[in-house]
Amino acid sequence: MAADRTFVVVGGGLAGAKAVEQLRELGFDGQLVLFAGEEHLPYERPPLSKDYLKTGEKLEDAFVHDQQWYADHDVDLRTGTRVAAIDRAAKAVVTEAGDRVEYDRLLLATGSSPRTLSLPGSTLTGVLSLRTIEDSDAIRGALRPGRRVVLIGGGWIGLEVAAAARERGAQVTVLESLELPLVRVLGPTVAQVFADLHREHDVDVRTEVTVEAIEGDGSVTGVRLASGEVVPADTVIVGIGAAPNVELAQDAGLDVDNGITCDAVGRTSDWDIFAVGDVANVEHPFLGHRVRVEHWANALNQPQIVAPAMLDEDGPEPELPYFYTDQYDLGMEYTGLADPSDEVVVRGELASREFIAFWTRDGRVIAGMNVNIWDVTEPIKALIRTRAAIDPARLANPSVPLEDLA
Numbered sequence: 001m002a003a004d005r006t007f008v009v010v011g012g013g014l015a016g017a018k019a020v021e022q023l024r025e026l027g028f029d030g031q032l033v034l035f036a037g038e039e040h041l042p043y044e045r046p047p048l049s050k051d052y053l054k055t056g057e058k059l060e061d062a063f064v065h066d067q068q069w070y071a072d073h074d075v076d077l078r079t080g081t082r083v084a085a086i087d088r089a090a091k092a093v094v095t096e097a098g099d100r101v102e103y104d105r106l107l108l109a110t111g112s113s114p115r116t117l118s119l120p121g122s123t124l125t126g127v128l129s130l131r132t133i134e135d136s137d138a139i140r141g142a143l144r145p146g147r148r149v150v151l152i153g154g155g156w157i158g159l160e161v162a163a164a165a166r167e168r169g170a171q172v173t174v175l176e177s178l179e180l181p182l183v184r185v186l187g188p189t190v191a192q193v194f195a196d197l198h199r200e201h202d203v204d205v206r207t208e209v210t211v212e213a214i215e216g217d218g219s220v221t222g223v224r225l226a227s228g229e230v231v232p233a234d235t236v237i238v239g240i241g242a243a244p245n246v247e248l249a250q251d252a253g254l255d256v257d258n259g260i261t262c263d264a265v266g267r268t269s270d271w272d273i274f275a276v277g278d279v280a281n282v283e284h285p286f287l288g289h290r291v292r293v294e295h296w297a298n299a300l301n302q303p304q305i306v307a308p309a310m311l312d313e314d315g316p317e318p319e320l321p322y323f324y325t326d327q328y329d330l331g332m333e334y335t336g337l338a339d340p341s342d343e344v345v346v347r348g349e350l351a352s353r354e355f356i357a358f359w360t361r362d363g364r365v366i367a368g369m370n371v372n373i374w375d376v377t378e379p380i381k382a383l384i385r386t387r388a389a390i391d392p393a394r395l396a397n398p399s400v401p402l403e404d405l406a
Helices: 014-025 051-055 067-072 133-142 156-167 183-200 247-251 296-301 303-310 377-386 392-396
Strands: 006-010 031-036 075-079 083-087 092-095 100-102 105-108 112-114 148-152 171-175 204-206 211-217 219-225 230-232 235-238 242-244 260-262 273-275 280-284 289-291 322-327 330-336 343-349 354-361 364-371
Touching: 006 014, 006 100, 014 031, 014 296, 014 303, 051 133, 051 156, 067 075, 083 247, 105 303, 133 235, 148 156, 156 171, 156 183, 156 322, 183 204, 183 322, 183 343, 183 354, 183 364, 219 235, 260 273, 273 303, 296 303, 296 322, 330 377, 343 392, 354 392, 364 377
Parallel strands: 006 031, 006 105, 031 075, 105 273, 148 171, 148 235, 171 204, 260 280
Antiparallel strands: 083 092, 092 100, 112 242, 211 219, 219 230, 280 289, 322 330, 330 364, 343 354, 354 364
16 A cells, blocks of 8 residues: 555654554555654553552553564654654655654644643742653652642642542642632532542642742742642642644644644645644534544544545544543543533432433533443443433433433
């Protein structure tokens, strides 16, 4: 299949690694170059805020493939090599070292980066964020019994790190600017479950607070709030979201809007350039609008759509957005994409933390979250895809099988 063609993939995360895997599985036998900016083999990021963060063990499980796989599949993997520019006219990428590699098709899997604070003290020693293996190692080193850890931001990463910190014996404070952690994602009814969960594990969850500065003399000693109170801290972890790494695309003149704008198969405004993973803002045929998803499942599944398109072939229909989290004894999966203002129907008891929450709009299920209830993702997907209006009483009734609702 066009052995004289060269495909270049920029980005050494899960999406980039799965893309080269898909291309080889689909029979592409041309030159395949994968640039990974970090020195590591391409790896998955969920363990960095979950098991690996807590134990420092089984890092090898995070790597998408071992070194031999890339050799066996004739993938020119270049770790520790960053691409500095795209020369669209010459159809070439240029590395920071000045090397040029021409391409027939280019895939951008550049991911996202943690948002940073622009506050006094934000560069003090002990102010950390989480994105890389090294970040996870640094944070784990700070999660020790009696250490005072302050999380700025109550999103998924912040709460997962808070749970890991408590399990390792640290004293933990979460500072959230809104009325509840996760309220922008889940709405108040379900977000309260997570606030209660962490408070039950002795996390000091403070909401509707404003951080004015991080204090310290070389190393962090506390976080000053707008009220004037200083929350003592030995370590501050900033978890205020992530921004898509669009600089390469933007400098090359590609269309950018909350990520690299793409059609349903990941093609950008340049016919021969595609995007995948965290950085891609992709048309979703079922949802009817563009969506940029920063979760593991998207990086895993989206290459199955983009790789065929790079070969001018048809791929499968895109999956619905999906993500999961594990915090203390709570495990959950979320499928779909709801607005926090959508109505919530709960099957089960919120207080027991064993329930399914359905977000509905005009009586139709838009998203579902199963908490400590398993093997229900497929029927939840089916409910969403039917677009059928469902009686809320039946939706809330555990005696009615999910499969019988639509």
